[in-house]
Amino acid sequence: MNAALIAVALSLVSAGAYAAAAVAQARLAGRTEPAAGALRLLGRGAWWSAVGLNAGGALLHVAALKYGPLTLVQPLGALTLVAAVPLGARSTGRRVSRAEWRGTFLTLIGLAALLLASGGAAPHDTLTLPEALGVGAVTMALVAALSRPGARPGLRHAAASGITSGVASALTQTLTVAATDHSGPLLSGRLVTVAVLVSFLALGGLLLSQTAYRGGFGASLAVVTLANPVAAAAIGLVLLGERLQGGAIGLVPAFIGAAAAVRGVMLLSRAQAGTTAETVPVPAEAALAPAVTRPRSGVVVTGRPRAAARAEEPLTLRPEPVGTAGGPGRPGPGL
Template sequence: MSAFLVAVVLSLVSAVAYAAAAVAQERLASRSAGTGLLRLLARGAWWASVGLNAGGALLHVVALRYGPLTVVQPLGALTLVAAVPLGARVAGRRVGAAEWRGTAFTLLGLTAILVAASGSAPEDVLSVPEALAVAGATAALAGVLARPGARPGLRHATASGAASGVASALTQTVTVAATDRSGPLLSVQVVGVALLVAAFAAAGLLLSQTAYRGGLGAPLAVVTLANPVAAAVIGLALLGERLRGGAAGALLALAGAGLAGWGVVLLSRAAPDPAPTAADDEEHPVAAVLALEPATASPEPVLLPRPTTGPEHLTPL
């Protein structure tokens, strides 16, 4: 099996793990809106989503060792494709026709991107000054998008996608540098960039948790698009990665990006909010009571006219 194929397979499995984590995070966010970080850390569902994200990240790291950033990151868009049927199953509904169309457009666009971006395994890595510059610019952007008082939603999702994309680019630097036998395993570059990876990965996770308070579809679509865009910019600008086919390859990649973007838009528009479940009613007893109120409440009393047969209304003889 070629290195390119290994990277693709690992990226697909990673996307499924990320999709399961996103569905778990969205359900947790909808049930615990306004919950503080400490209370969130006490929930088992939160740690289950963290475990799924960690598994997806580990597979993603290995994929980056075998494939270029411009290939591995676009495959992350399959997270949304996998999250649609998974979220529908959890919500107890079927996937609609519009959602299948969005899936088809996304897959077609990703195929075009893969054809143009299927290059050799990565060799170049970010230097320490480059990694610090990328980290500083990304932190500033995330701070503006997720500033205090900002309404949770697409801005937090954009910040999450950018942070996760930068974490992927920095992860590639760590894996390539750490496996380079010409230098020490725990160099200043490896340790320093690894700390940045941990910081941006945690920031991306917390920002996405906040973004999912408004639902799963649109925020996940924005995260899915912002992630590969941020990573691709770093790969093309700083890591020396190139698209195949010259101008024709660039046009094919742009067309694929357009198709994939339109597919993501269709998916985000078509995915309905999950219906309330019995578990939701248990966590929201007031909502459950209100839902039963019309069927159990007694009717309003009817005001009857005063009787006219009393002594004061008798007709004198």
């Protein structure tokens, strides 16, 4: 079988695993306090389920990188968002909207154009140790800048997650190709260093995405999906000598496909953000909170029975005339 077809098939299954993990992380983020630290996640079974799905997707992604270049494999990661549409809808018990289907169609069209423009040859070049360390340092600087306090923290954390994941994929390709070409020692200093960088960046990207999903699932996942292939493709084109088919002419379908994919991702993110806002459950604390009562001055007290509202009114004592057995208000004998 053609190496490019194997890379595409493995990438499709990997995208499905990543989509299931993203839905699980988003549901976990909705049930987690914003101030909860990363250590508290370790005690959640849902967190480990998401980690397992991400690990499975990562292994399939590594295998795809063995057979296809970054410019081919990484754009297929956008299918994670496409697969997350029906999975997210099913988890919330709703149907996929027309806007989501339009976004899915545009994303698929854009991916098809990008795949036609990308090179299909199996990768051979790898990053040197100075290049790998330089890429890691630049990535850390970008993550630090995006993680600073400011507006839209969810989208900035999502961009940082996509960048770290894309760089981790590029380093993983170097690790995979160098370890399987049998041209050098299996445990060289370069491979060990790259493996440590991959582990660190992969874990950082996972935690950053978990933080990003607290601000909304659709938009955050869209930013992660776009930032990932951009970062990886930049490394492939600049440092690994990867080329687009057709040379300069091949840039035309690549730009058209990228524009269509961006438009599709924007439609998906807006549609999913709207449906997420409509289906946000009422917290249990708010449902059990006592209703606010007001003085009875012609205003209807909502959320309380009328008898309960009366019971909360102050008791007024009215003086009564002193009477006898003859009845109240009647003077007694001798008076």
